Amino acid sequence: MASANVPDIVVGRLPIYLRALNFLLEEGREITASQELADKLGISSAQIRKDLSHFGEFGKQGTGYEIKYLGEQLRRILKVDRGWDVALVGAGDLGHAIAHYGSFDWNGFHIVAVFDSDPRKIGAKMGRFQILDSESIPTVIRDMGIHIAIIAVPADSAQQVADVLVEAGIRAILNYAPITLNVSPEVQVQVQYIDPVVYLQRMTYYL
């Protein structure tokens, strides 16, 4: 069902639709409409219908979308109808917060290895994790067959960490370090950035 013709910007909106559907499900709701999603998300209902139509026919004219069914379909399309192992690099404040963020596990993203290069941290416990030496990234990632990594190291070492991760076979990086990563276009690696400043700036516009 994943089509090469679907624009990336459309793919980027699917998790937002899925999150909204999850919230509605939690409220005990069964049916929604593109207009309701539009009102919640600030995206036009026409856009939502168009985005979803890339992947099939999910609602009936006049009756709206069945929330549980559409959620299942979106999970399947996004390949999150299964669990994913995740490596975390960086066991500082941010890494600690990420390792204990329950929403990852709840959504099927299971952190299975935590790395740091600080000799004082290597071997120490961080919650249920024993911190591994960053030197072991290539072997651990390959042996465990991990494809997703989260970078939570300072900006000045993030690029080097990314290079090692990609070389080891990582194909998706969630980067918390405030720099853009250079990843060779020859390897097909997805990179996304968590940048809270972008969200603050979006709000100050209205203040």
Next chain:
Amino acid sequence: MASANVPDIVVGRLPIYLRALNFLLEEGREITASQELADKLGISSAQIRKDLSHFGEFGKQGTGYEIKYLGEQLRRILKVDRGWDVALVGAGDLGHAIAHYGSFDWNGFHIVAVFDSDPRKIGAKMGRFQILDSESIPTVIRDMGIHIAIIAVPADSAQQVADVLVEAGIRAILNYAPITLNVSPEVQVQVQYIDPVVYLQRMTYYL
């Protein structure tokens, strides 16, 4: 220049353009084109030109955009050509990471007060901050004239914290707790969510 007619989705893209311009500036670049921004951001060049045209004429046909000038204009439009005081509620792992995240200060968002309700934390130092009692949120926020707050408390207390913040005069909330906040539409409060799961799900589509 802030027009009520500009769709929120367009406003939401401006910080992303600004971040891309900042990265180009750091690389020592002076001129860019909508096509280059499009390639970097995965947004069509036509969309970028249309988004920017809501706010004025920033580039000349054939010569592209002057990066520094366009960045200054976007900062002015987004009202981040000035500093903003920010209150942080929650001094756990995540609050600690947020309080020490250099990118906030660097972008003009200055955390000036940190609150927690845990008696073991109140009065303690967290970096350069002394943790204040959440009970004092209304007075401190009003006395300091703070309009922006970051919520980094567990999901089950986030709504109550949000209610107190809005009542105290907060007009923009960045919410890290994994729940949707209910905010009365009568008060004009902006709410944005930091949800790393959304970014991971966007990448698994391609794996």
